[in-house]
Amino acid sequence: MSEKLGKLKDLLAEVNDLHHAAAILEWDQQTYMPPGGAEARGQQLATLGKLAQVKFTSDEVGSLLSDLASELAGDTHSENAALVRVAQRDYDKAVRVPPEFVAERARVTTHAHEAWVEARKQSNFSIFRPHLEKVLDLVRQYISFFPVAEHAYDTLLDDYEPGMKTADVRRIFDDLRPQQVDLIRKISERKPPEDKVLHRKYDQAKLVEFAVQVATQFGYDWSRGRQDRAPHPFETTFSINDVRITTRFEPKAPINTLFNTLHESGHAMYEQGVKQEYERTHLMGGCSLALHESQSRMWENLVGRSMPFWEHFFPEFKRRFPSQVGDVGVKGFYKAVNKVQPSFIRVEADEATYNLHIMLRLELEIGMIEGTIKIVDLPEVWNAKMKEYLGIIPPNDAQGVLQDIHWSGGSIGYFSTYALGNLVSAQLWEKILKDIPDLAAQIRNGKFASLLSWLRTNLHLHGRRYEPQEMVERITGSRIDSAPYVRYLTAKYGEIYKL
């Protein structure tokens, strides 16, 4: 290892330490911090963020990166070359954005977030509108710091899905949309399964216990992780060997407490599976948000909402919740957790309708950036698209355009990664079934080791070494593609709804 590479790694290790320290402070803020701690915590996080930024964007890091890029010019495959490439990508983004802009964005989004909370409470979009306009101005300004791309929205997408283009996402979604709309139309003509079993009262702590047992059987290594309760479910990483999840108690939709825990466990197992040598480097973590989501959705849905899964776990679930599920069989329960029903709220959407919520948002975001959709018109456009895709119109803005937190925080470009994650999960799944033909039987027997091992070897180990499209292609032979997901939905719901 060259001296410069060693020096770079030392500097990046400290930057990583600062980011992980901040993650610990944020985790505590969401789990255990008493309310009085909030103000000081904000200042501590600001200080850690500033120091990490100063350290990372230093001229020293810049020179080391450019020297090493020359040094490793012929090398496109080694891990060191990948490290320099990924760090360079992050560095280029970090240095382009002036600190004053970061501070201004923090100020504007803090107010926008407060306004969004109030607007949603009152279901009154006009409270949020002027703030969203300011946020959009900032997002446009952000785009202006970067070289002109094929499409202005590319710059935003790239922050979440490195290398992904607006044209790619549009092509993928354009291909998917009519098929998914058609499937939902067919399903809506059938009699829905009975799901009253899901709307009974469950002891939340016992649901979490069950979810933790399932995650343990999946392979979540608790000697390198833990689960806590928080107002929002999330996964967070302090080290490859300290990867935690949180669970939100959802007494009104108890089954979500279970599935959200499996979802976050999927994220966590990805982070736990990254090569130990990547600890404290910029190769730690998942390849992209879509690939991360492919893992959470795979364990939540392709595994957790499958018939073999419930064939294994239902007796245990029934033993723990006799009064709630005593009157249903495994097949009835399986159908209940897979009931398709167009609904207003994205985070409550089922597998068949979820992506349509995303496509709607993507179109609105692109329209906002292009200027073809005015902020003032968002509620109307939202409702029209809901009608077109899902056949329903939100009764108010709280259940429509105001439902998501993302825009208030300036996160434009994020949403599509959720749908891409669904697609990738199915795409990987087809390959997995080729490599592990008896996987269904293994799951039916409560065995998940060969599945996790496959994911580790093919995906998790590599961390951020490859770009997401490259990663998917290395594993499956093709770039992100919607066909496997359509095949998956068609087969699954064809059987449940007898289409």
Added chain:
Amino acid sequence: MSEKLGKLKDLLAEVNDLHHAAAILEWDQQTYMPPGGAEARGQQLATLGKLAQVKFTSDEVGSLLSDLASELAGDTHSENAALVRVAQRDYDKAVRVPPEFVAERARVTTHAHEAWVEARKQSNFSIFRPHLEKVLDLVRQYISFFPVAEHAYDTLLDDYEPGMKTADVRRIFDDLRPQQVDLIRKISERKPPEDKVLHRKYDQAKLVEFAVQVATQFGYDWSRGRQDRAPHPFETTFSINDVRITTRFEPKAPINTLFNTLHESGHAMYEQGVKQEYERTHLMGGCSLALHESQSRMWENLVGRSMPFWEHFFPEFKRRFPSQVGDVGVKGFYKAVNKVQPSFIRVEADEATYNLHIMLRLELEIGMIEGTIKIVDLPEVWNAKMKEYLGIIPPNDAQGVLQDIHWSGGSIGYFSTYALGNLVSAQLWEKILKDIPDLAAQIRNGKFASLLSWLRTNLHLHGRRYEPQEMVERITGSRIDSAPYVRYLTAKYGEIYKL
């Protein structure tokens, strides 16, 4: 406020943020961190420590401090002058100790700690001896970084008790020792109270619940604090508005679970009471370790082991633990929690014998630094002093010279603050009783507000503004003095043991 003062405060605020971030990481390490997280956590803490040190010892801070010292030369009373003085004191210490020494000390004490654990396990001092010799060399080297003091041990003491001299501590202890030895001798001639009620099985979680209720009644503000379980009880501060304690479950000595929680609550209420304006400055926190200990011991002992306290709380305690304390009355319980019994282990010692454990250690430490006591002779000297002060000889080194963690970590000079804290608690108490003559009646009625308010106004608010001896003198009119503690012990045990 001058521009320089503003600049200094900004810099110190960031240093404080880094220290508090480290405290959060350490708290998590002791409470919730999974074992896998240990290695990364060590690196993160090292990075935060290094950045805080670099930031604090920068030339910029140095120049600002010396400029401000001139600017404020005539001002000995303002808070700004105190801030500059305290920051200067910390700065002078920080810059004198070379980073290589800090690294070397970390290395040596890590090994010394491992050796101490093993030595204690095997009750074999010779395993620890060579490590303690290295630690002592480092401590001597540390002393050499500082101007020659009246006594070499002064330099060590000053780190824990600013301004305190070896001669002061010796004088205080020399005055105290014969009186305390005499008291214990008299007590040992009386029939000891029955304390089997303390050795029954208590549900540890329920003891903590009770302790938390008591601390709430004391005035511990849980909207700015919390309590968690950890392998060691401690108090930690992330902000004046986020002050936490931990409790160790002690099934073998259940009553300790209760009293240790009250003890840590005392520390926490001190930290919560510091003036809000001192947040993120070097005036945050307690005045010294002895003054801190005066607060923990006051709530634990002068309040928590008093008859009025149990007159109020015993009915509630009995309601919660009917099968354990159903057969004793409040007077019997009060006598049981105040039983005096010379014992080998400091942390299990009662109020009457505790200080003697400390005096023994002080003499050994001074002897080690002076070179008049050789490391190899420590076990023998220890046992001789135990015989002299407490009339008992430890059966082995694990229960003797190997019992404390402090020396393995290089903390020489720390112990006397425990005994000084006891003395200060009684000294303040005499003044409090003058100012609040009906305090006993208030406590008997479960009212602690005027006590806490007195402590806030006279001590807590001031944080680190005054040196400890100055602080005690401002409150009581005299410097640290053992007479009030002797009066307190004599009155209390005179009554219990009918001396």
